[in-house]
Amino acid sequence: MKLNRRGFIKVCGMMAGYAVLGANLTREAVAATMDFVGLRQKSVYDADAHIYKVRKSQDNPMVKKLYDHKEGFLHDGPCGHMSHHLLHTHYVDRSARVKVLKEKGYKFNL
Amino acid sequence: MKQIEGVMAQTNAPKGVDPDNLFFVQVDPTKCEACGTCEEHCATGAIQAINEEGIHQVVDPAACMNCGQCLVNCPYDAIYEGVSYVDEIFEKLKDPNTIVVSMPAPAVRYGLGECFGKATGTYVGGQMHAALRQLGFNYIWDNEFAADVTIMEEGTELIQRVKEQGQKDARPLPQFTSCCPGWIKFAETFYPDLLPNLSSCKSPIGMLGPLAKTYGAEETHTPAQKIYTVSIMPCIAKKYEGMRPEMADSGFRDIDATIDTRELAYMIKTAGIDFNSLPSQGPDPILGDSTGAATIFGNSGGVMEAALRLAYEVLSGEKLNNPDIKVVRTHEGINTADVKVPHFGTVKVAVASGLKNAAKLCDEVRAGKSPYHFIEIMTCPGGCVNGGGQPVDPDIRASLFRSTVAQINKRFRARRVGA
Numbered sequence: 001m002k003l004n005r006r007g008f009i010k011v012c013g014m015m016a017g018y019a020v021l022g023a024n025l026t027r028e029a030v031a032a033t034m035d036f037v038g039l040r041q042k043s044v045y046d047a048d049a050h051i052y053k054v055r056k057s058q059d060n061p062m063v064k065k066l067y068d069h070k071e072g073f074l075h076d077g078p079c080g081h082m083s084h085h086l087l088h089t090h091y092v093d094r095s096a097r098v099k100v101l102k103e104k105g106y107k108f109n110l
Numbered sequence: 111m112k113q114i115e116g117v118m119a120q121t122n123a124p125k126g127v128d129p130d131n132l133f134f135v136q137v138d139p140t141k142c143e144a145c146g147t148c149e150e151h152c153a154t155g156a157i158q159a160i161n162e163e164g165i166h167q168v169v170d171p172a173a174c175m176n177c178g179q180c181l182v183n184c185p186y187d188a189i190y191e192g193v194s195y196v197d198e199i200f201e202k203l204k205d206p207n208t209i210v211v212s213m214p215a216p217a218v219r220y221g222l223g224e225c226f227g228k229a230t231g232t233y234v235g236g237q238m239h240a241a242l243r244q245l246g247f248n249y250i251w252d253n254e255f256a257a258d259v260t261i262m263e264e265g266t267e268l269i270q271r272v273k274e275q276g277q278k279d280a281r282p283l284p285q286f287t288s289c290c291p292g293w294i295k296f297a298e299t300f301y302p303d304l305l306p307n308l309s310s311c312k313s314p315i316g317m318l319g320p321l322a323k324t325y326g327a328e329e330t331h332t333p334a335q336k337i338y339t340v341s342i343m344p345c346i347a348k349k350y351e352g353m354r355p356e357m358a359d360s361g362f363r364d365i366d367a368t369i370d371t372r373e374l375a376y377m378i379k380t381a382g383i384d385f386n387s388l389p390s391q392g393p394d395p396i397l398g399d400s401t402g403a404a405t406i407f408g409n410s411g412g413v414m415e416a417a418l419r420l421a422y423e424v425l426s427g428e429k430l431n432n433p434d435i436k437v438v439r440t441h442e443g444i445n446t447a448d449v450k451v452p453h454f455g456t457v458k459v460a461v462a463s464g465l466k467n468a469a470k471l472c473d474e475v476r477a478g479k480s481p482y483h484f485i486e487i488m489t490c491p492g493g494c495v496n497g498g499g500q501p502v503d504p505d506i507r508a509s510l511f512r513s514t515v516a517q518i519n520k521r522f523r524a525r526r527v528g529a
Contacts (some may be wrong), residue, residue, distance in 0.1 A: 003485075004348055005270070006293070017438050017467055021171075021337060031367075031487065034262055034441065034442060034492070036213045036496075036503045036505065037229055037441070037491065037492035037495060037496040038229040038441060038492075039229075039387060039490075040217075040221065040231035040495035040496070041219045041231075041410075041439075041493070041495055042231065043220050043231035043232065043408045043443065044217075044220055044231075044405060044406055044409045044412070044495060045406065045409070045439070046233070047220075047233045047235070047402070047405055048402035048403075049402070049434070050408050051233065052233070052288065052400070052401055052402035053417070054401040054402070055257075055401055055433045056401060056402075056403050056419045056420065056430070057257075057261035057262060057265075057401055057403045057404065057416060057419070057420055058261075058262065058419075058420050058422070058423065059401065060255070060258045060397070060399060060400065060401045060404075061399065062255060062258075062396065062398070062399040063255075063259060064257045064422035066259065066325070067149035067262065069342060073324075073325040073328070074139070078262040078263050078265075079263060079267055079270065080268035083263055085359060086317070086321065086324065087263055087311060087312055087316075087317045087320070087321075087322040087360050088263070088310040088311055088312060088359070089310060089311075089312045089356060089357075090310070090356065091149055091294065091297070091298055091305045091308055092298055093298060093302035093305070094130070094172070094295065094298040094299045094302070095189055095298075095299055095300065095302045096301070097130075097170070097172035097299075097343040097459075098172050098173055098279060098299055099173060101169075101170055101173060106169060106170070106173075107158075108154055108155040108156065109152075109153065109155035110152060110155075110300045110471060110508060
């Protein structure tokens, strides 16, 4: 592995960091990030179970009103004509620009 | 540039430009310490060292999925946001001729409290609605309602796809979810051959924008041309999604502005609102009420669980007594499950958290070896609650280890300059 000056400084810094703090604390710092996410996730599931009175989309009274067969705004139902106009979309192949960049010598992970 | 909850942002509010040419995140080279943390968190490799010194940059918008994982994980606050609408929204809120509509995403209410000193993950949905009302939004509509609509559309599409297998012109399985804008751009850029597998449903915010300017305008007797829709997201990639040219099905721009959780906190603070003393309030009717199935969209595995709560009842014809489908809940990596549905059979599902894991499932589909019916993908590890627009984990900035490394690096550099 070729190590330039900047890389060398970085490795020295990392090693000094490990030396000062020890490997255990470092591992904790990395794990703490996902714990943080875990706390937010737990809160979401708690709210689902305890705060929201209705727990299934199809039981939402306002959703039923929207899709009502007679008077609903989307009376032809999910994936109906109006839905397709307002709520569905199409996708575009965007691979060309990255292909050009790769030909220019840029390296990406995929 | 403005400092917004510890992150710099350009408050430029671009209009009518091609979002493919915008940098939604970029590195400030004067703050970059060349630690490479951003590169570790980038699935595509769009952010990379541009010189011998190891200073990083997003090299081209085409390779960047705008997820902002580099930004929230940078220990030196060196990455800024390239697009922000906060100034324009303040102006619209003052304008008596504009009807400003708020559309907050599920995950916002699990992050916003952290900006006001609350414990990580505290649910502040009620206070958030009250704060939006005090800010002067004319309608407090909620993207969680649109999440419920998304389940109706995407669940129905899945059932249709399963039933039409074997027929001529059948749409392929597995069906991929389409709620996450980082994942959508990723599929369009790196797996364009899999686009027929993507659900044709817009994301919840992509649905709420046009619903607000058609159904919402009709129900509230508001002229649609006066409505200015503000999408409030835990996400930076949603700013890109809102600017997509095809998002104009209401006859107007469906989404006029997009801000993230940090920017909403900034607006509440700038307006001098005492967030912590606000009473809990509900959203406005018509496009406001939501369910538990909608709120779990914020977590990785949530869209899957919400869709299964519908698919189970439709396919089996029976009531689902316990709506908890815990097997699909995902914290990290790839999660797969077989869900047994009476009178139907087994629904095979997979959930990928993070684009590096998504790529594994995509390669499997491309090789024709994927056994699944339905695959959920979230760009940010853990889901939207860990989005690029959420409050930054104070541990990342204050990490004893990282700050020690920074100090040592600085000392090395200072010595080199002197030498």
